[in-house]
Structure formats: structure tokens, C-alpha cells
Amino acid sequence: MSSKSYKIKEKISDALELPKDITLDIPKIVILGTDSVSIENHKGIISYKDNEVRINTGSGILTITGHKLAIKSIILEEIIIIGKIDSIGYR
Amino acid sequence: MLILRIWNYLRGYAIIIVKGIKIERFINLAVVNDIYLWDIEKIDYTTIKAKISSKDFLKLRSIVRKTDSNIQIIEKCGIPFKLKKIKNRKWFFAGVAALFIFIYILSSYIWMIEIYGLQNIDEQVIIDNLSYEGLKIGVRKNKINKREIENKMLIRMPELTWVGLEIKGTKAFVTIVEKKPEPQLINRDEPCDIIASKNGVIEKILVLNGDGMVKDGDTVKKNQLLVSGTIIRDNFPERYVHSMAEVHARTWYEDVEEIPYEQIEYRKSGKVYTTYSMEIINRKLERNKKIPYEDYNKREREIYVLNFGSYVFPIKLVITEYEELVSMTKIISADEAKTICEERLNTKIKLQIPEDAVILNQRIEYFPNEKSLIGKIYVEVLEDIGVKVRIY
Numbered sequence: 001m002s003s004k005s006y007k008i009k010e011k012i013s014d015a016l017e018l019p020k021d022i023t024l025d026i027p028k029i030v031i032l033g034t035d036s037v038s039i040e041n042h043k044g045i046i047s048y049k050d051n052e053v054r055i056n057t058g059s060g061i062l063t064i065t066g067h068k069l070a071i072k073s074i075i076l077e078e079i080i081i082i083g084k085i086d087s088i089g090y091r
Numbered sequence: 092m093l094i095l096r097i098w099n100y101l102r103g104y105a106i107i108i109v110k111g112i113k114i115e116r117f118i119n120l121a122v123v124n125d126i127y128l129w130d131i132e133k134i135d136y137t138t139i140k141a142k143i144s145s146k147d148f149l150k151l152r153s154i155v156r157k158t159d160s161n162i163q164i165i166e167k168c169g170i171p172f173k174l175k176k177i178k179n180r181k182w183f184f185a186g187v188a189a190l191f192i193f194i195y196i197l198s199s200y201i202w203m204i205e206i207y208g209l210q211n212i213d214e215q216v217i218i219d220n221l222s223y224e225g226l227k228i229g230v231r232k233n234k235i236n237k238r239e240i241e242n243k244m245l246i247r248m249p250e251l252t253w254v255g256l257e258i259k260g261t262k263a264f265v266t267i268v269e270k271k272p273e274p275q276l277i278n279r280d281e282p283c284d285i286i287a288s289k290n291g292v293i294e295k296i297l298v299l300n301g302d303g304m305v306k307d308g309d310t311v312k313k314n315q316l317l318v319s320g321t322i323i324r325d326n327f328p329e330r331y332v333h334s335m336a337e338v339h340a341r342t343w344y345e346d347v348e349e350i351p352y353e354q355i356e357y358r359k360s361g362k363v364y365t366t367y368s369m370e371i372i373n374r375k376l377e378r379n380k381k382i383p384y385e386d387y388n389k390r391e392r393e394i395y396v397l398n399f400g401s402y403v404f405p406i407k408l409v410i411t412e413y414e415e416l417v418s419m420t421k422i423i424s425a426d427e428a429k430t431i432c433e434e435r436l437n438t439k440i441k442l443q444i445p446e447d448a449v450i451l452n453q454r455i456e457y458f459p460n461e462k463s464l465i466g467k468i469y470v471e472v473l474e475d476i477g478v479k480v481r482i483y
Contacts, residue, residue, distance in 0.1 A: 044119040050133045071131035074122055 027057035029088070036072075037064060037088060038080045045071075045079070053081055060090040095127070103145040103169035110138050111160025120154045145171070199232050202261040210269050212250060217267065220247050226256070226263060235263075277479050282331030285318035285477045287311045291340035294473055301334030311340065311476075320482050331482055338477035341451065344443050344470045348435050350428045351463040354421045357386060362415040372405045386416040425464065429457060432466035440468050448474035 006024070013023040021028040021041055028040040043056040053069050055062045069083035109117060114137060121128050126147040132140045143151070145167075155162055177184055204226065206217050221227065224243045226235060237256045244254045253268040277283050285301070293309045301318040305311055320334040364384065368377035370393075390412045397404035423431075433455060444450070452471035457464060 044122070045115045048115050048118065048131075048133060048139070049136075070133070071118070071128075073127075073129045074118060074131065075127060076122055076125075 025058040027059060027062065029062070031085070031088065034066075034085050036080065036082045037085060038078060040078050042079050045074075055079060062088065063091045064088050096129070099127075099142075099144045100169050103167070103171035104142055105145060105148055105164045106140065106142055106166040106168065107148075108134070108138060108140050108163045108165055109160050110163075111158055112137055113158045113160070114139055117154060117158045117160050120157065121151070124150060124154065126150055126154075140165075145169070198261055200261060201226070201228060201230050201232060201235070201258070201263050204228060204263045204265060206265045206267065208267045208269070212248075212267075212269060217248075217265070220244060221265065223247070226265075232258060232261075277333070277481055279333055281333060282320045282482045283334055283479045284316055284320045284482055285334050285336055285338065286480055287313055287315045287317055287338070287340070288476045288478045289313050289342055291342035291474075291476055293317075293338065293340050295337075295339045297337040299335040299337075301332055301336065303336065317477055334479070336477055338475060339473055340476045342448075342472055342474055342476065344440055344468075344472065346436055346439050346443070346468050347465065348432050348439065348468075349463050349465045350432045350435075352423055352425075352428060353462070354423055356419045356421055357416040358419060359388070360415045360417045364413040364415070366411045366413075368409045368411070370405075370407050370409055375409075382413050384413060384415040386418055388414040388416060390414070425459060428464040429466070432457070432464055436466055436468040440470055444470065444472055445474055448472040 009024055010020070012018075013020055020026060025041060027042060030038045030040075032038075039055055039057065039062065041058060042062075043058065046054040046056050046061060048054075048069075048071070050069060051065060051067060053064045053071075055064070064081060064085060065087045066083050066085040069081055069085075072080040072082045074080075111117060118128065118131065118139075126143065128141045128143055130140075130142045134140055148164075151162060204218065204221065206214055209217070218227075221240070221244065224240050224247065226240055235256075235258065237258070241254045241256050245251055250270050251267050252270045253266075255264075255266040257264045257266075290312050291310075293305055293307055293311060295307055296303055296305060296317070298318055301320050302322055303318055304316050311317065317338050318334040318336045320332050322330040322332055324330075362384070364382060364387075366378075366380055368375055370376070392410045392412075394408045394410070395403050396406050396408055436455060450470060450472050452469075454469045456467045456469075458467070459465075
């Protein structure tokens with residue numbers, strides 16, 4: 001992730017105040033309380049279990065743990081995961 | 092994504108169960124191939140449940156082959172599948188629709204006529220006349236013009252004073268009021284007496300037929316015999332005649348009225364308080380609000396909310412308006428009281444005196460006391476007091 005082109009891109013988008021999630025292809029994660037997480041700019045599901053979902057993104061593997069996790073909707077740009085969410089992290 | 096869901100519902104979707112070891116790969120491939128999956132739930136380690144549109148379902152085949160998984164449809168949802176179900180049971184739905192149409196058609200005719208208020212007239216006569224004017228069993232409800240039938244019935248049947256027509260459901264309620272029997276006139280060839288209809292002093296009596304029993308200037312009491320139709324002469328048998336006479340007598344009328352000096356007047360203050368309530372099948376739904384005025388004029392308006400053809404649903408909005416009244420105590424002078432008193436006495440006495448009477452004398456006496464003025468009116472009139480009574 002710390003390649004040369006990435007740093008140049010980051011600097012340009014900082015200078016021009018462009019939204020980073022678009023220019024750098026990194027995920028934008030929106031958490032709604034403990035019930036719902038939406039991940040834009042994902043790169044597919046790595047593993048899907050009832051209590052853990054792992055999603056590949058531009059900034060690493062996003063792991064969501066909780067209970068009764070379900071994928072409410074999945075399209076190329078966005079995943080919405082619902083259920084009781086305990087933690088979210090890059091692991 | 093809600094719009095997409097609605098779209099999918101309209102196009103039809105299926106709930107599927109996918110079994111396979113590479114379940115994540117299956118989801119990813121679906122996404123890449125532009126297949127929309129939603130409401131994905133994990134059932135066990137190798138199984139998921141998901142929803143998919145019927146169009147996308149066919150595209151799954153290649154993915155299934157690539158991931159070695161196994162698909163099973165557990166439920167088909169959405170409009171196209173529902174329509175299919177309806178198609179399979181079309182006669183059932185046609186029957187339901189026919190039933191509703193049948194009920195609607197049947198309930199738009201009059202099937203019963205009830206008549207209230209009959210006393211002397213035969214019910215069949217009323218029914219015949221009603222059917223002639225267009226109200227009979229089996230007639231369409233919207234062809235009935237209630238006011239017109241009422242008016243025509245009154246013209247057709249002069250023995251009726253009033254006709255009211257109301258339609259409730261398939262029943263027509265006809266309320267009639269019969270005319271009171273007219274006072275029986277005594278024929279010229281029937282013998283009769285003439286008696287006094289009220290107390291008075293005879294001013295002038297002119298006997299055309301019969302024997303006069305009173306003279307001018309006599310004081311007579313009510314029901315006293317004035318002219319006898321029984322003629323008794325010496326040496327002749329009793330003879331009965333039809334008495335005829337003009338009996339003019341002076342009679343009196345009096346009345347009392349009290350006018351207090353303190354008069355309370357109500358005036359509108361211009362403030363209006365409005366409340367709204369619903370009434371559903373005669374059951375009132377109302378918030379109990381306190382009316383902020385002590386004295387008020389109440390006015391109610393009713394609006395039927397739902398109308399469906401000739402049906403009026405028994406749901407109405409009642410708007411009640413309260414207009415505030417302000418009471419004012421006014422002290423009036425003795426002269427003013429006298430004018431009011433006179434006015435009221437005159438209108439009151441006019442109701443008592445018959446129209447053809449001639450007013451000879453009129454006098455008002457006042458008896459003032461501390462709080463009010465009492466006025467008494469005496470009227471002396473000249474009127475015909477003779478009433479014919481048949482001799483039996």
C-alpha cells in the first residue's frame with residue numbers, strides 16, 4: 001500500500017481536495033448503530049460465517065464479527081451487512 | 092435499493108438455497124456477473140439462503156458449474172407467480188367477482204316498501220298510487236326522485252296532508268299523514284239547533300228559520316240554546332226545521348303580560364369556537380373539550396365523508412360552532428316598559444280573536460310594582476257566536 005504511486009495519488013487528492021475513497025480505491029465504511037454496516041468499494045467476500053464476515057478491500061481485509069450476520073445486499077460497489085455487530089477491524 | 096426490491100417484486104423472485112464448499116466464491120462470481128443477490132443468510136457451514144430475481148436465476152447455471160454447488164428453489168414470490176396462481180384458480184376469482192357484482196346489482200333495487208301512518212286509507216291504495224308514480228318493488232334506486240314522488244303523491248291523493256319518502260338499503264319507508272276528517276256540514280233538510288260557541292251579550296239576532304230563544308241584549312253562556320229547530324205550536328204536532336240565524340254578540344278577551352325593568356340582552360361578541368368530531372354508525376368519537384364561553388349559540392354541520400355511488404357510508408364529520416354571547420343587563424324606564432308591554436299584548440291577543448270579529452273596544456291597564464310592570468289588556472269584539480247542532 002505504501003508504493004510510490006499510492007503516495008503521489010494521495011498527495012494529489014489532498015491538494016485538490018478530491019474524495020479519497022474514489023481516487024485511491026479505498027473502502028468507505030458506514031456503520032449504523034450496531035445493526036448495519038455498509039462497505040463501498042469492496043473487492044469481494046473472502047469468508048462468510050454466521051459470526052464473522054471477512055471482506056477484501058483496497059486497504060486490507062476487513063473483518064466484521066457479531067451474531068446472526070446476514071448480507072442484506074451485495075452488488076459490485078457496495079455490501080450491506082446486517083445483524084448484531086460486535087467489532088470491525090482490519091486483520 | 093428499495094426501488095430495486097419493488098422492481099424485483101414486480102418481476103418475480105425466488106428464494107433459493109445454495110449448497111457448496113466454495114460458497115464465498117459463488118457470491119463473488121454472482122456479483123461480478125451482474126447477478127443481484129440479496130438477503131443472504133448463512134444456514135450452516137456450507138449452506139446459504141438468498142433471494143434472486145427470476146431473470147437472474149437462469150444466469151446462475153455457469154457459476155454453479157464453476158463452484159460445484161447445488162441450488163434448490165424453496166419459494167417463488169412476486170407478482171408473476173401470484174398471477175400464475177390466480178390463473179390456475181381463475182374460476183374461483185371469477186366467482187368472487189361475480190358475487191360482488193351480483194350483490195351490488197341486487198342492492199341497487201327496491202325490494203320492500205313499508206308504509207307508516209295509515210289510519211283510514213287502505214294500504215293497497217297507497218301502494219297502487221306509489222307504483223303509478225314510479226315507486227314499486229323492483230325499481231332501480233337511482234331512478235327514484237324522492238321529492239318528485241312525494242309531491243306527485245300529494246297531488247294524486249288529496250286525502251293526504253304529507254308524504255315522506257326515505258330509502259334505506261333496499262327498503263323504502265313511506266310515511267304518510269292523513270287529513271283530519273272535515274267538520275260535517277249539516278244538510279239543509281236536516282233539522283238542527285243553534286247554540287252559543289262562547290259567553291257574550293247578544294247585540295243582534297236575526298232568525299231566518301226556527302224559533303229564537305234569546306233577544307237582543309240578553310247575556311248568554313257557552314252552549315246555551317239560541318235558536319231552536321223544534322217548533323211547538325198549539326194544536327199542531329211537533330215539527331223539526333233546519334234553523335238558520337245570524338247571531339252577533341259582544342264578547343271579551345283578556346290577557347296579561349309582565350315586563351321586568353331589568354332586561355337581559357344577549358349579543359354576539361364575534362368570537363367563534365369550533366370543534367370537530369367523527370360519527371361512525373351513530374357512535375360519536377369526540378374529544379371532550381371545554382367550551383370556553385358561558386353563553387353561546389350552538390350550530391352543527393354534518394358532512395358525510397365517504398360516498399360510493401348511491402351508498403353513503405355512515406361515517407360523518409360533525410363540525411360544531413359555538414358563537415359566544417355576551418349578556419348585558421339593561422334597566423329600562425317605565426315608559427319603555429309600557430311600549431314593550433303594549434306591543435306584546437297586542438300580538439298575544441291577536442292570536443285569540445277570530446279573524447272575522449270586529450274590535451269594538453280595546454283597553455290596557457298597567458299595574459306597576461317595584462321590579463316589573465304588569466299590563467292587562469281587555470278587548471271587546473263583535474262576532475258571530477252561532478253554531479249549528481243536529482237534533483237527534
